[in-house]
Amino acid sequence: MQTVSDPRCICCLRGILPTISRKWAICIISLLGHSGQMRFNEIVEHCGHISPKTLSEILKDLLDAGLVERKSFHEIPPRVEYSLTEDGKSLREALVPLLKWAKDRNQRYNYSLFASCLQAPDP
Amino acid sequence: MQTVSDPRCICCLRGILPTISRKWAICIISLLGHSGQMRFNEIVEHCGHISPKTLSEILKDLLDAGLVERKSFHEIPPRVEYSLTEDGKSLREALVPLLKWAKDRNQRYNYSLFASCLQAPDP
DNA sequence: CCGTATCCAGCGGGATACTG
DNA sequence: CAGTATCCCGCTGGATACGG
Numbered sequence: 411m412q413t414v415s416d417p418r419c420i421c422c423l424r425g426i427l428p429t430i431s432r433k434w435a436i437c438i439i440s441l442l443g444h445s446g447q448m449r450f451n452e453i454v455e456h457c458g459h460i461s462p463k464t465l466s467e468i469l470k471d472l473l474d475a476g477l478v479e480r481k482s483f484h485e486i487p488p489r490v491e492y493s494l495t496e497d498g499k500s501l502r503e504a505l506v507p508l509l510k511w512a513k514d515r516n517q518r519y520n521y522s523l524f525a526s527c528l529q530a531p532d533p
Numbered sequence: 534m535q536t537v538s539d540p541r542c543i544c545c546l547r548g549i550l551p552t553i554s555r556k557w558a559i560c561i562i563s564l565l566g567h568s569g570q571m572r573f574n575e576i577v578e579h580c581g582h583i584s585p586k587t588l589s590e591i592l593k594d595l596l597d598a599g600l601v602e603r604k605s606f607h608e609i610p611p612r613v614e615y616s617l618t619e620d621g622k623s624l625r626e627a628l629v630p631l632l633k634w635a636k637d638r639n640q641r642y643n644y645s646l647f648a649s650c651l652q653a654p655d656p
Numbered sequence: 657c658c659g660t661a662t663c664c665a666g667c668g669g670g671a672t673a674c675t676g
Numbered sequence: 677c678a679g680t681a682t683c684c685c686g687c688t689g690g691a692t693a694c695g696g
Contacts (some may be wrong), residue, residue: 416567417632418566418567418625418632419563419632420559420628422635422636423631425635425639426638431550431554432669433669434669437543443541444539444541449677449678450677450678450679451678460670461671461672462679462680463669463670463671463682464668466678467668485677486676487678488678488679490677490678490679500634501634502541503541503630504633504634505543505630505631506540506541506630507628507629508546508624508627509540509541509545509546510627511627512545512548512549515549516545516548555689556688557689573658573659574657583689584689584692585658585659586659586662586689586690586692587689588659589659590688590689605658610657611658611659611696612657612658613657
């Protein structure tokens, strides 16, 4: 058993887990964090196989959760840019140990899961 | 864009995400980490509303992933105990920053999601 | 006690076509 | 360009009954 005071108590996650465990969600957070801001179709292109319906749903989830910000420039053709809120950025940082764990683990097991990686250089 | 060298590159998660994002998975990892070892029906009782079929599936996932260990004592009636492997334990620790982030965030938004918490004291 | 077998409902996500 | 509308499929997870 565990109490709320235990730093490893998982109950705090209940609210946000359905959002961030959705397919593509962490990917998009990572992408936005890295690029600063992106347009709808930019995200589509970088994800590769996400349908517009799915992307629109997930962005809505992330917007509602306050993790992502949406800026609409009232132009024609329309331009909309998505970026991380401060909350989203801190989430991204909070995920680092998990990513590190996964990376170490992959190497230990000689997994080669990197083929599907996004490959452009850091800015 | 991002590279594999970026500690925030999410591609490493691809292998494990389907496993740990399943309903109950993180809960069970947290539970086992806290109790040391648990029997099948103990887990059921602590989760409250998990069906045996679901639990058995998730345990299988976690076993295959090498996060959980299964010890069967060949007795009658049967006794089986589940516990975290070293890998599972390190995953649990890697989740701490995420949990901390979620906790801070809940407090910031005055969420009261703690009602559903596991409530026995720490050992 | 520790599961598996079976059946079923809901929904997450893909493909595609369409609109403002 | 930035989505929405529709349709459809497969998977996940619940309930229940049963087996070793």
